[in-house]
Amino acid sequence: MAPAPSTYSVITLNINGEKYSLPVDHRTTLLDALREHLDLTGTKKGCDQGQCGACTLLIDGRRAVSCLQLAVAAEGREITTIEGVAEGEQLHPVQQAFLDLDGYQCGYCTPGQICSALGVIEEHAAGWPSAVTDDVRPEAGPPPLSADEIRERMSGNLCRCGAYVSIVQAVAQAAEAQTTEAEAEEAAA
């Protein structure tokens, strides 16, 4: 009888610009690989079934819930976790906005909220409509990033502390800061 195929592989993950090789059971989620195998515990586990957003990170620049991703499927992708968002000691504008505006209470959902906000700002700038966008014609361009737009786009990230008012304000502030910076760079070019 042929031996049963191994359910383990050694994989290499590219996380925050660093390469990590690790043996994993093929059933291991990316979230568990980060937390249990690599000690990268910034990404949080809430529901472990894709419903709370606590485990949100970026894969190739797009937000994803890591509890629904298999680690083996993340090989060769660029993974950004909350540990890789700041530039050394310099907080990312989204992190700074959460700090400035108290966009958290206990902080458990915050890494996922911040990674999701990074995705929201990029998606909005790229002209992606949301479920509350009135005019979805491509020629209409991105809608204003109103509180309603932010609430809808961040709706996959739950906060048990109910810090939603401040979270929406923080995302709005960070988006505005990034737009101003982009405009300044464009004017200087």
Ligand code: FES
């Ligand atoms: S832990 Fe992944 S969505 Fe809740």
Ligand code: FES
């Ligand atoms: S700050 Fe406590 S769950 Fe969001």
